Amino acid sequence: MPSVSRPAAPTRPSVFEIFAIFLRLGLTCFGGPIAHLGFFREEFVRRRAWLTDAAFADIVALCQFMPGPSSSQVGIALGLRQGGIAGAIAAWTGFTLPSAALLCAFGLLVGRHGATAQAGWLHGLSLVAVAVVAQALWGMLRTLAPDRPRVAIAVVSTAIMLAFATPLAQLAVLVLGALAGWLLRGRLPAMGGHSEAIGAGGRVHAVLMIGLFVLLLLGLPALATVSGNYPLHLFASFFRVGSLVFGGGHVVLPLLEQVVVPPHWVTPEAFIAGYGAAQAVPGPLFTFAAFLGAVSNQQPAGVVGATIAVVAIFLPSFLLVIGVMPLWERLRALAACRYALMGVNAAVVGLLAAAFYSPLCVNALRGPADIAFALVALALLMAARLPPWLVVAISALAGYLFF
Template structure:
């Protein structure tokens, strides 16, 4: 399916802005059906998702105009969490209230989550699959895909020497301290350096409109976000329960990741592999399989929960960890919407977020080495296949879904030849 033409979220087109937007609230069912179609067909990652959303809700359905859509995209790129999913949840919230927000998330996320949970259950039932040549090809695909993410994010988020240097420093921190604590330290360093040393130009002011959330509800969502961020790790530390550690790790991953997508990989690896939930081989195989799916990459949490050897596994584990990783992003959207117009104009906030964005490039660069490279590249032939896949992604512009299929076939061929 061809992608819609690219869209600059900060320059709204006059034709779309002047088009009549459908007034009045919509129904929860209407929102669910619109997002279900996107959840089944939206291949290509977060940037492609935003293009699909604009084509569906600005051009086709006219639920909002170009200015309002651009404002939502700017907000969700500013917040931690899965940006494209947060845009979808915000559209659902504006259209049909809180139930619309839930319907948008469920319809866009569950098709991918169910497919990944089924894949995990298949790996768990047929243990020999984990060591098969085709599954090894998925691990090699993960190397190429994460390398492409580092390449692209480095060019856009580290365009000058200060931010490039900050990314390298954060990579060194997370290589030396490959734990959630090291990643948190890198993010905090990015925030401090960004606020103190960076100067990011202001973006154009966009039109404001009703957010669908009151300020009181925004304060309540923010309070719940902070409470869970503090209470879940405290519960894990006091009780020493594996379930508490799982929920705390996945909630933290959803709460601290800026940019979404591949950036969540190191935090999920710390929460699942380092925590003993899944093996590194299964983690990389699932991550590779997730690239062939439509919908958000954060749905990878369903694979990890279903594959888990912890207290929650199977369908219950997949659903619990899926909710845990998406909940902080949803709470932050609801908390920020009523205040976004004034918040985004503050220079200190823009500079801090620029620093955090540079730090996540460094964190992802560190993850490219460990666990992705170490787990996927075992010899010269693996490196050659990874290099070919990277070229297909970056220069030939292949869809990640086709690259994953090519990787599985290439891994099978290497196993047969070897």
């Protein structure tokens, strides 16, 4: 009887292959989280067939549900599916390394040359940051707050943050946003249905990782306060930021500003200039942490400070992705969770609106010339559709020449 040939089972990539694939993406993925997800879909769904469109969409939904940088979390989840925890680490390292190294180098340059608000090119970076966040705010308003109930949530969130600009207020805004989303569920659009399983790992791993996440989130600040140790303070502060920022991308701005500027670790001028420079590099925007760790007025700074800050801000994503993926099937079936997430996303728009006003506009816009400069940069981004890295380069050069 002739043998029947069966299609060969797809071979899983090695950890090195996962690293190499994500390193190439980390060198070429410009445009922010939404653009990153487009690159990921092209690479892993269409080109490599690691997973189906339905499974990819569910992973994206899961990462929107969790705090942290969504595109990096999708990369971690994909690496976890293909190569376990080692694959997740390889995926994150490859995707994060290029932008983290570039921003660390920029921090060393700024620290060495004593950058101040009087440096024209730095002021140009500050102004382009205003334009980039304005563009992001408009896009998020259209997608995350497209109707009156969610606009109302965003407006109230903005008012609270402008009145009480503290990390505790931000957490309160997110909780209130979730509650408002649930209470207004009758006026919000119906959510999509069930799709295929995406889980990776078992429930034992899930419980351990979620438990470790909670332990570090609650225990690190107390330990840092008792010890008075700056590296521990740095790690605890950036871990908290990575644990509490919903929406990823530009929404990290207000929490990071609260962490590094009031204690005088980083000057306001260097903070905004570094944020402008972060728009010119590929990869996740959360690697802005590398610049802040490198340019810190405390020790260790430089490469060591950058490494501590980057590891700390991304560690919550590792713990949550590994912990939540096996449980996602049950969570997404709960309508209450989905409507709460819609409220959280609307509150995120309000957080970004508050951050757009302060510290960005307050610190960067000094007069009519600055407003005109920022409007031209915004027109280059939205009307001319130039890539952000090119607009950043043009703005730095123009700032050097004219300020």
